[in-house]
Structures are given as C-alpha cells and as structure tokens.
Amino acid sequence: MKLISWNVNGLRAVMSKGELLPFLEKEDPDIMAFQETKMQEDQLFYIFDGYIRYMNSAEKKGYSGTMVLTKKEPLSVSFDIEGEDHPREGRVITLEYEDFYFVCAYVPNSKDGLKRIDYRMHWEDDLRAHLMKLDQKKPVIYTGDLNVAHNEIDLKNPDENHFSAGFSDQEREKFGRLLDSGFTDSFRKIYPDKVKYTWWSYRTRARERGVGWRIDYFVVSDRLMDRVKDSLIYDEIQGSDHCPIGLIMEE
Numbered sequence: 205m206k207l208i209s210w211n212v213n214g215l216r217a218v219m220s221k222g223e224l225l226p227f228l229e230k231e232d233p234d235i236m237a238f239q240e241t242k243m244q245e246d247q248l249f250y251i252f253d254g255y256i257r258y259m260n261s262a263e264k265k266g267y268s269g270t271m272v273l274t275k276k277e278p279l280s281v282s283f284d285i286e287g288e289d290h291p292r293e294g295r296v297i298t299l300e301y302e303d304f305y306f307v308c309a310y311v312p313n314s315k316d317g318l319k320r321i322d323y324r325m326h327w328e329d330d331l332r333a334h335l336m337k338l339d340q341k342k343p344v345i346y347t348g349d350l351n352v353a354h355n356e357i358d359l360k361n362p363d364e365n366h367f368s369a370g371f372s373d374q375e376r377e378k379f380g381r382l383l384d385s386g387f388t389d390s391f392r393k394i395y396p397d398k399v400k401y402t403w404w405s406y407r408t409r410a411r412e413r414g415v416g417w418r419i420d421y422f423v424v425s426d427r428l429m430d431r432v433k434d435s436l437i438y439d440e441i442q443g444s445d446h447c448p449i450g451l452i453m454e455e
Contacts, residue, residue: 205453206231209308211239211349211403211420211446215248215271223443228252231450234275237297237308239349241269258299260284263292270348272297272308287330296331298338304428305338309348314369321374328378336385343425346387349403349446350421352379354389357399358418370419382423390422390435390451400437403446411445422451 208231212218215238219225228236236255243266245259255273260283262268278299285296299306309331314321338344352375356362365371383389391400401416410416422435436450 205455206233207235207237207306207345207347207422207451207453208233208448209237209239209347209420209422209450210448211310211444213240213242213444213446215241215243215269217242218443219250221443223441227438227441227448228273233273233450235299235306236273237306237347238271238273239269239308239310241271241294242266243269258297260294260297262294267293268310269294270297270308270310272299272306274299274306276301278306285327285330285334287326287333290327290330296334298334300342304342304425305344307335307338307344307346307348309346309350311349311351313351314372314375316369318367318369318372318374321369321372325374325378328375328382332378332382332385335382335387339386339425343428344387345425345428345451346423347421347449347451349419350379350423351419352376353417353419354379354392357397358392358401360401360415360417370417386426387423388426388429390424390429390432391418391437391449393429394432394435400439402437402439402449406445420446420449422449424451428453 244261259271280300282298297308314324353359402420404411404416431454434452438448
C-alpha cells in the first residue's frame with residue numbers, strides 16, 4: 205500500500221505547472237493527501253480517474269484547504285476537529301478504513317513573530333485529542349504539513365531559528381508530546397541520521413541553496429510501525445515550495 209501527501213501551495217497552480225498529474229500517474233498511490241489547496245470544491249472541474257475525492261475548503265476563498273484522493277471507498281469520512289473557537293479553515297479530513305484511520309492535516313502556521321502561537325497551541329491540543337480518540341478504536345496514520353521541524357537535524361540552520369515559527373520551543377514540545385502519546389515519526393524512526401527536507405522558502409531561493417526544513421510527516425500509531433516498509437521524501441519533485449512525501453506499508 206502506497207500513501208502520499210503533498211502541500212501543493214495551490215492545487216490549480218501546481219496542476220498548471222504540469223507537475224501533479226505525471227507524478228500521480230507514475231506513483232499510483234492508493235491514497236493521496238493534499239494541503240493548501242486554496243480553492244473551493246466547485247472550482248475544481250478535473251476528474252481524477254480511479255479515485256474518490258474528498259475536499260475540505262476554507263471559508264475564506266484562496267486560503268488553506270485539504271483534499272484526499274482514495275482508490276478505496278472509506279467506511280466513514282469526517283471533517284475538521286472537535287473543540288471551541290476553530291475558524292472554518294478546511295484543515296483536517298479523517299477517513300476510516302477497516303483497520304486504520306487516515307488523517308490529513310494542514311496545521312496552522314504560528315506566523316512571523318509567533319503572532320498566532322496561542323491559537324496554534326490550542327489547535328494542537330485538540331488535534332492530539334482527536335488522534336488519541338481515534339487511536340483507541342484502531343491505529344492511525346496522520347499526515348500532512350505539520351508546520352514544525354521537531355529536531356535540529358530537521359532544518360538547515362537551527363541556531364538561527366529558535367524563535368521562528370515552526371521551530372519554537374512551544375511547537376516542538378507539542379509535537380514531542382504527540383509522539384509520547386503513542387505515535388511515531390516514521391521517517392525519523394527509519395532514518396535516524398538522514399538529512400532531508402520537505403520545504404524551502406521561496407523568498408530566498410532556498411531550494412537552490414539547499415536551505416530547507418522537514419515539516420511534512422507521516423506519523424503513525426506505534427503499533428503500526430511493524431507494517432511500515434519505507435518512509436519517503438520526493439525532494440526531486442518541483443511545483444510547490446514543498447515536495448511530496450510517501451509511506452509504503454504492508455497490506
């Protein structure tokens with residue numbers, strides 16, 4: 205079973221660049237998750253042959269949004285997470301299958317100067333509660349742009365970024381707390397010392413200079429790790445400021 209996730213930074217944009225469809229055809233994933241679709245469902249006219257499509261769009265047009273393509277119809281589908289005061293930003297889709305839950309998420313960015321850090325912490329607590337509730341029923345595969353580089357190995361310049369969104373102590377602590385709650389960062393478990401990135405800033409031509417961050421993940425329930433065969437980063441794929449990531453699992 206092959207699962208792929210990609211923050212496309214605008215679904216229409218990445219399709220117009222000609223990157224998405226050849227990649228989808230070549231990799232032929234069983235499930236593919238998208239973040240930052242930046243569109244409403246009625247704006248997407250393309251039919252992805254062989255896939256069932258689920259979209260969760262933000263109330264604000266041209267902002268955020270998630271989508272999942274799946275070859276197999278899930279038992280159930282839900283959108284967003286429980287909790288108070290969450291704006292409708294289209295950040296989460298949960299699909300239930302026979303032996304696992306699949307959760308696609310686009311985690312809120314804390315913004316420059318950590319202006320949104322308080323909301324980010326609130327969102328993280330509710331998201332962790334959502335995952336733990338699911339995990340009590342069956343194992344979970346949680347993927348997406350999680351907007352955090354957990355350890356110093358996960359970004360090029362850690363010393364310069366301890367107070368930056370995505371590498372603050374608060375965000376890293378919340379991610380660590382999630383892992384301590386029965387979940388595993390699949391890539392880092394398989395490749396404890398490998399340096400690979402999934403996001404590069406457009407502002408500074410960072411990708412050309414090799415200055416990146418690993419902020420996209422496949423996180424799985426601990427008891428699923430024995431089924432994980434590989435955790436991939438497709439850092440050669442262009443079209444977005446993020447690259448796709450993948451998970452190969454035994455059926």
